[in-house]
Amino acid sequence: MKIASAEQMRQIDNEAINQFGILEIALMENAGHEIAKEAMNLCKDIAIARQSYCILAGCGNNGGDGFVAARHLMNNGAKVKIFILGNTEHFTPSAKINYNVLVNMKAEIYHIVSERDWNRLQISITFSDCIIDALLGTGIHGQLRENIKKCIQIVNTSNRPVLSIDMPSGVNANTGVVESDAIFATTTITFGLPKIGLIMYPGCKHTGNIIVKTIGIPNDLLTKEDIKQEAIDEAFVKAHLASRADDVYKGSCGKVLTLAGSTGYTGAACLSSQAVLKIGAGISTLISAESLYDILSMKNTEVMVKPLPEILPGVLGDSAMENIKDIAKDFDVVLMGPGLGRNDETCQMVRKLAIDLDKPLVLDADAIFAFSQAPDELKKIKQVPILTPHLGEMANLLHITISDLKDNLWEIARKAAEYFNAIFVLKSEKTLVVYPDGNIFVTTVGNAGMATAGSGDVLAGTIAGIVAEKLAGKMSAPVGVYLHGLAGDLAGENGQAGLIAGDILLNLSKARKQIDNK
Numbered sequence: 433m434k435i436a437s438a439e440q441m442r443q444i445d446n447e448a449i450n451q452f453g454i455l456e457i458a459l460m461e462n463a464g465h466e467i468a469k470e471a472m473n474l475c476k477d478i479a480i481a482r483q484s485y486c487i488l489a490g491c492g493n494n495g496g497d498g499f500v501a502a503r504h505l506m507n508n509g510a511k512v513k514i515f516i517l518g519n520t521e522h523f524t525p526s527a528k529i530n531y532n533v534l535v536n537m538k539a540e541i542y543h544i545v546s547e548r549d550w551n552r553l554q555i556s557i558t559f560s561d562c563i564i565d566a567l568l569g570t571g572i573h574g575q576l577r578e579n580i581k582k583c584i585q586i587v588n589t590s591n592r593p594v595l596s597i598d599m600p601s602g603v604n605a606n607t608g609v610v611e612s613d614a615i616f617a618t619t620t621i622t623f624g625l626p627k628i629g630l631i632m633y634p635g636c637k638h639t640g641n642i643i644v645k646t647i648g649i650p651n652d653l654l655t656k657e658d659i660k661q662e663a664i665d666e667a668f669v670k671a672h673l674a675s676r677a678d679d680v681y682k683g684s685c686g687k688v689l690t691l692a693g694s695t696g697y698t699g700a701a702c703l704s705s706q707a708v709l710k711i712g713a714g715i716s717t718l719i720s721a722e723s724l725y726d727i728l729s730m731k732n733t734e735v736m737v738k739p740l741p742e743i744l745p746g747v748l749g750d751s752a753m754e755n756i757k758d759i760a761k762d763f764d765v766v767l768m769g770p771g772l773g774r775n776d777e778t779c780q781m782v783r784k785l786a787i788d789l790d791k792p793l794v795l796d797a798d799a800i801f802a803f804s805q806a807p808d809e810l811k812k813i814k815q816v817p818i819l820t821p822h823l824g825e826m827a828n829l830l831h832i833t834i835s836d837l838k839d840n841l842w843e844i845a846r847k848a849a850e851y852f853n854a855i856f857v858l859k860s861e862k863t864l865v866v867y868p869d870g871n872i873f874v875t876t877v878g879n880a881g882m883a884t885a886g887s888g889d890v891l892a893g894t895i896a897g898i899v900a901e902k903l904a905g906k907m908s909a910p911v912g913v914y915l916h917g918l919a920g921d922l923a924g925e926n927g928q929a930g931l932i933a934g935d936i937l938l939n940l941s942k943a944r945k946q947i948d949n950k
């Protein structure tokens with residue numbers, strides 16, 4: 433499913449209203465109806481006449497959604513109290529209409545002004561079965577005002593179930609940034625498309641379950657090509673990863689050549705080349721400096737190991753070039769970089785090799801470092817390569833600081849992918865896959881336990897294996913990112929602290945099965 437910024441969502445709403453002629457009040461009615469249904473679902477163990485809701489509303493359309501929900505809940509027989517925070521002179525027209533309906537229905541409405549009002553709010557929250565957070569949605573701007581902050585703090589310490597409308601109030605819809613406070617929701621019901629801030633950190637920590645309702649917005653508007661962000665979720669992977677045919681043999685399942693390892697870094701070479709097989713490719717061959725041959729062949733069984741001429745013990749240089757090119761002829765994909773070392777001659781050789789090989793390439797770790805010495809050389813690579821940098825490697829490649837990169841991550845990543853004509857798998861707590869046409873795919877799986885040595889090596893091998901198997905085509909990188917994250921989540925079921933890269937490796941086939949089976 434695509435994901436939208438606040439501006440894009442506003443644009444979609446406007447087009448639904450102005451081009452398709454759907455009234456804003458009708459969209460709000462649909463939103464409010466869905467909210468009421470979900471709220472009753474959260475309280476389904478309590479008889480409806482005993483259900484008690486506390487609706488916290490701002491004066492924008494987010495609050496308006498809350499007013500509609502209040503009406504539907506009251507009509508169903510539930511007890512509803514509505515607390516309004518904000519300047520009612522700033523009511524949006526649709527919010528005002530729905531507020532007036534509640535007034536006509538003699539709903540219990542309180543405007544929070546005095547200390548007494550705050551006390552009433554505190555007590556109502558304590559005794560409610562569900563809090564509906566309709567304070568702020570996509571229209572949040574600037575610092576949180578003190579009354580909203582105070583209200584959020586009361587909700588977050590109440591220990592009651594919270595249904596947030598569109599966004600957990602306080603989370604920036606465009607970035608996921610929480611400036612001061614934000615609601616921690618049990619469930620967030622969002623409209624049209626999920627917003628970027630629901631997917632990115634720290635916003636994603638506030639959402640609870642995310643439910644998306646399209647509230648009658650025409651599908652054409654929700655699938656427009658100019659919305660260039662998409663979540664990598666289970667549905668995405670199932671749509672893009674074809675099933676393996678029955679009549680296959682190892683050569684037809686994809687062959688990956690991995691150029692990796694140096695003295696002290698044989699583990700990286702093993703993890704990446706083994707991930708190739710564990711994710712499903714048919715053949716994985718590891719090539720490395722000849723003095724590492726004995727140890728690498730002892731550490732590998734299914735992966736074939738071949739020695740390359742070296743310039744120093746464990747260090748590769750120009751002398752290995754022709755050999756590698758010759759071996760590479762038999763392979764579908766070449767993965768370079770894990771633990772390869774940063775010797776100047778190695779770096780030069782890697783750059784030349786990447787440019788000479790007319791094959792799908794996955795460049796990781798030290799191969800990315802090699803290009804950071806001459807970034808423009810990346811543009812000479814014949815087929816669009818996949819690079820898998822973490823933020824430090826990306827900043828180094830672009831010759832900027834990590835904090836500058838973080839400040840404007842999406843825009844810089846888009847520009848870099850276009851400039852270098854490369855696919856960037858930008859590893860962080862929310863890995864992004866960025867394409868030269870500006871499309872960004874954001875993963876929805878993975879956990880903090882995966883911040884562990886060798887995790888990136890497993891990812892590089894996973895992606896190379898998926899590319900080689902040719903069952904995910906152009907979407908191989910996001911599919912690989914998802915399967916790696918899911919494998920990490922499966923491994924994390926036994927505890928995230930202490931999760932090691934080998935655990936992710938062992939769960940790759942299980943992750944793939946989970947997708948195939950569902």
Ligand SMILES: NC(=O)C1=CN([C@@H]2O[C@H](COP(=O)(O)OP(=O)(O)OC[C@H]3O[C@@H](n4cnc5c(N)ncnc54)[C@H](OP(=O)(O)O)[C@@H]3O)[C@@H](O)[C@H]2O)[C@@H](O)CC1
Binds near residue numbers: 459519524573574597
């Ligand atoms: N458009 C549509 O068709 C549909 C839109 N829908 C819904 O509309 C929502 C967007 O509505 P929106 O644009 O009215 O903004 P919204 O999130 O209510 O916030 C504005 C209010 O917040 C206030 N406020 C702002 N910043 C603040 C701060 N830092 N601290 C404190 N207060 C702050 C601001 O106050 P003001 O600055 O005006 O004084 C104003 O009162 C969207 O999320 C979805 O739920 C659905 O109904 C489907 C159809």
Ligand SMILES: [K+]
Binds near residue numbers: 568597601
């Ligand atoms: K909200």
